[in-house]
Amino acid sequence: MSSLTEDVSHLSPTRAASLPLHVLDLMATVRAGFPSPAEDLGAKRIDLTAQLVKHPQATFLLRARGDSMKEAGIFDGDVLVVDRAIQPRTGHVVIAVVEGEFVCKTLWLRAGRIKLKAANPCYPDIVPREGQAVEVWGVVVHAIKSLQA
Amino acid sequence: MFALIDGNNFYVSCERVFRPSLEGIPVVVLSNNDGCAIARSNEAKALGIKMGQPWHEIRHFEESAGLVALSANFALYGDMSDRMMSLAAGLGPTQEIYSIDESFIGLDGVRGDLKARALAVRSRILRWVGIPCCVGIGPTKTLAKMANHIAKMAERKSGCYPIEHAQVCDLCTLARSQVEELLAATDVGELWGIGPRIGKQLRAGGIATALQLARLDPATVRSRFSVVVERTVRELQGVACIGLEDASQPRQQIACTRSFGAPVMTYEPLAEAVSEFASRAAEKLRLQSSHAADVLVFVRTSPFRQDPQYSRSIIVPLRRPCSDTAAIVAAALLGLRAIFQPGYQLAKAGVMLMGLQPASREQLELAFDKPYAGRSKARLMQTLDAVNDRWGRGAIKVGSAKIGQVPRGWSMKQQRRTPAYTTDWAQLPIARA
Numbered sequence: 001m002s003s004l005t006e007d008v009s010h011l012s013p014t015r016a017a018s019l020p021l022h023v024l025d026l027m028a029t030v031r032a033g034f035p036s037p038a039e040d041l042g043a044k045r046i047d048l049t050a051q052l053v054k055h056p057q058a059t060f061l062l063r064a065r066g067d068s069m070k071e072a073g074i075f076d077g078d079v080l081v082v083d084r085a086i087q088p089r090t091g092h093v094v095i096a097v098v099e100g101e102f103v104c105k106t107l108w109l110r111a112g113r114i115k116l117k118a119a120n121p122c123y124p125d126i127v128p129r130e131g132q133a134v135e136v137w138g139v140v141v142h143a144i145k146s147l148q149a
Numbered sequence: 150m151f152a153l154i155d156g157n158n159f160y161v162s163c164e165r166v167f168r169p170s171l172e173g174i175p176v177v178v179l180s181n182n183d184g185c186a187i188a189r190s191n192e193a194k195a196l197g198i199k200m201g202q203p204w205h206e207i208r209h210f211e212e213s214a215g216l217v218a219l220s221a222n223f224a225l226y227g228d229m230s231d232r233m234m235s236l237a238a239g240l241g242p243t244q245e246i247y248s249i250d251e252s253f254i255g256l257d258g259v260r261g262d263l264k265a266r267a268l269a270v271r272s273r274i275l276r277w278v279g280i281p282c283c284v285g286i287g288p289t290k291t292l293a294k295m296a297n298h299i300a301k302m303a304e305r306k307s308g309c310y311p312i313e314h315a316q317v318c319d320l321c322t323l324a325r326s327q328v329e330e331l332l333a334a335t336d337v338g339e340l341w342g343i344g345p346r347i348g349k350q351l352r353a354g355g356i357a358t359a360l361q362l363a364r365l366d367p368a369t370v371r372s373r374f375s376v377v378v379e380r381t382v383r384e385l386q387g388v389a390c391i392g393l394e395d396a397s398q399p400r401q402q403i404a405c406t407r408s409f410g411a412p413v414m415t416y417e418p419l420a421e422a423v424s425e426f427a428s429r430a431a432e433k434l435r436l437q438s439s440h441a442a443d444v445l446v447f448v449r450t451s452p453f454r455q456d457p458q459y460s461r462s463i464i465v466p467l468r469r470p471c472s473d474t475a476a477i478v479a480a481a482l483l484g485l486r487a488i489f490q491p492g493y494q495l496a497k498a499g500v501m502l503m504g505l506q507p508a509s510r511e512q513l514e515l516a517f518d519k520p521y522a523g524r525s526k527a528r529l530m531q532t533l534d535a536v537n538d539r540w541g542r543g544a545i546k547v548g549s550a551k552i553g554q555v556p557r558g559w560s561m562k563q564q565r566r567t568p569a570y571t572t573d574w575a576q577l578p579i580a581r582a
Contacts, residue, residue, distance in 0.1 A: 057232040058277035060571060064582040074582055085277050095580050100170025102580040135169070 052142050058085035069104055072119035078145045082138035093140040150256040151293040154237045156280045159250035160188035163229045166279035167570045167578050175216045182408050182562045183220055220563035228571045232278045240270050245393040255393050264319040286319040290391045291384035294341040296320045332360035342381045405430040406499025410562035413495045424550035426500040427481035431474040434502055440470035442504030446484035451496035461488040473526045478547045
C-alpha cells in the first residue's frame with residue numbers, strides 16, 4: 001500500500017477536487033503470501049516460432065508431397081519452413097521453381113551450373129536443359145512432421 | 150524529405166509469388182463478386198485492359214490472349230502487405246502506411262546515399278517477400294509520389310522518362326533543370342490530389358503538365374480552385390505542406406458493407422447478413438478500444454440493373470455508447486425492420502458505426518431500472534473475441550447471424566480465388582518432393 005499513498009500524497013485537497021473522480025477497481029484481488037522465487041529470473045517459456053523462424057517477413061510454410069527427399073528426412077505431408085532471406089548454397093535443401101511448379105530438392109551449384117538432386121535413389125537429378133530457367137525460391141530450414149494423424 | 154514505396158501491380162505480384170506459372174502471362178485480379186479488374190499485370194495492361202473495367206467486357210481475352218482472372222484473395226494480400234511494410238520501414242525513421250501497397254517513409258536524419266539505400270530495401274523486399282517495388286524520393290509527399298510514378302513508368306515503358314530513374318527515382322539529388330524536365334514530362338492528371346475533374350479544368354485552362362502547375366502562383370490557384378490545389382502547387386514547389394499521418398489514431402467511423410453474391414428479396418437472409426456485418430463492425434470497434442453511439446443500417450438495389458430501385462438508410466442511436474455485439478446487432482436489426490420493404494432485388498447492405506469515442510471515456514448513469522451490466526458485458530466480449538481469434542472467425546456468433554449453412558445465397562461470389570496460402574494451415578502451398 002505504500003506506493004499508493006505516495007502516488008496521491010502530492011495532491012492537495014483542492015486540486016483533487018477539480019480532477020475527474022477515479023473510482024478504484026474494487027473487484028481486483030490482492031495476493032498475499034510468499035512471492036514466487038522465480039519471478040526475478042525473467043525466464044520465458046520457449047517460443048517454438050522464435051526458434052524455427054529467424055526472418056519472419058521472409059519465412060513461408062509449404063507442404064511436401066512425395067517421397068523423393070526421404071533420405072534427407074522429408075516425408076510426404078511434412079510442413080517445410082522455408083526462409084527466402086538465406087542465400088542458397090550447394091548442399092542446401094531448397095524449394096525451386098521448375099516449369100512453374102514448386103519442387104523440394106538438394107541444390108548443387110558448380111561453375112555457374114545448377115543441379116537439383118533428390119534424396120532418394122529412385123529419382124533422377126533435375127538438370128535444366130539449355131534455355132530452361134530454374135529459380136531457387138527459398139531455402140528449407142526445418143521440416144515439421146506430425147506423429148499423430 | 151519523403152520516400153513513397155509501393156508494390157508493382159501488388160495483388161497480381163502476390164499471386165505470382167505462389168503461382169510462378171503466372172509469370173509472363175496476362176493476369177487480372179477481380180473485385181468482390183468477381184465484378185471488375187482491380188489489379189492488372191503489365192501484360193494485361195498491354196492488352197488495353199483498364200483499371201476497374203467490368204469482367205464481362207474483358208472476358209474474351211481468356212480465349213484470345215490466355216488472360217487469367219483471379220478472385221481477390223485479401224487474406225493473402227493482407228499478410229504479404231504486412232511483410233512488405235515491415236521491411237519498407239527500414240528505409241527511414243518514420244512510416245505512414247497509406248494503403249495496402251503504398252507507404253510513405255520520413256527520411257529526416259537519414260545520412261548517406263538515399264538512392265543506394267532505397268535500391269537495397271527494394272531488392273530485400275523482392276528477395277524476401279517476392280514483391281517488386283518502386284521507390285520515389287522527394288522533398289514533399291506530392292513530389293515523392295510523383296517520383297514513384299516516374300520510377301514505375303521508366304521501368305515499364307521505355308521512352309517516357311530517362312531509364313536511370315527506373316525502380317528508384319530520387320528527385321533530391323537532381324539538378325533543378327533535370328527536375329523541371331521530369332515535371333514537364335508528367336501529366337497534371339497523374340499528380341497526387343488532382344482528381345479527374347480538377348485535371349480537366351486545369352487542362353481547359355492550358356495547364357497540362359506538372360511543371361506548368363508548379364509555376365502558378367499559389368494564391369491565384371487558391372482563389373480559382375481550392376486550398377487543396379494550392380497545397381499541391383506549394384508541394385510541387387518543394388514546400389512540404391502535408392506531414393506523415395500517425396496511423397495509431399483510431400478511426401472515426403467503422404463500416405462493414407458488402408454486395409451480395411445474388412440479389413436478396415426476403416427479410417430472413419437480409420437479417421442474417423446484417424447481423425453478421427454488425428458483429429464484424431463491433432469486433433473492429435473493440436479492436437481499437439472504442440465505443441459507438443449510433444448504428445447506421447442501409448440496404449439498396451443495384452443501380453446497374455433495370456429493376457425497381459430502392460435505397461434506404463436509418464440511424465439507430467444506442468442507449469449508451471458501447472461495443473457490445475448483442476446491443477449493436479439488436480440496434481442494426483431494429484433499423485433493418487424499419488427500412489425493409491419486400492419486393493425489391495436488394496444488392497447491397499451494410500452497417501456503419503458512428504459517434505466513436507474511446508472506451509475509457511464512459512458516461513455512467515444512475516440505474517433506476519436494472520443494474521448496469523457493463524463490466525460483465527465487456528468480459529463476455531473479450532471472451533468472444535478470444536474464442537474467435539483462436540478457433541477462426543465466426544466460431545461464436547449471435548444467433549441471428551446463423552451458423553453453418555455455407556455458402557449462403559448472399560455470401561460473396563469468388564469463384565476464382567486462390568488458397569489462403571499464408572494464413573490457413575490447411576491451405577499451404579504444395580512442394581513436390
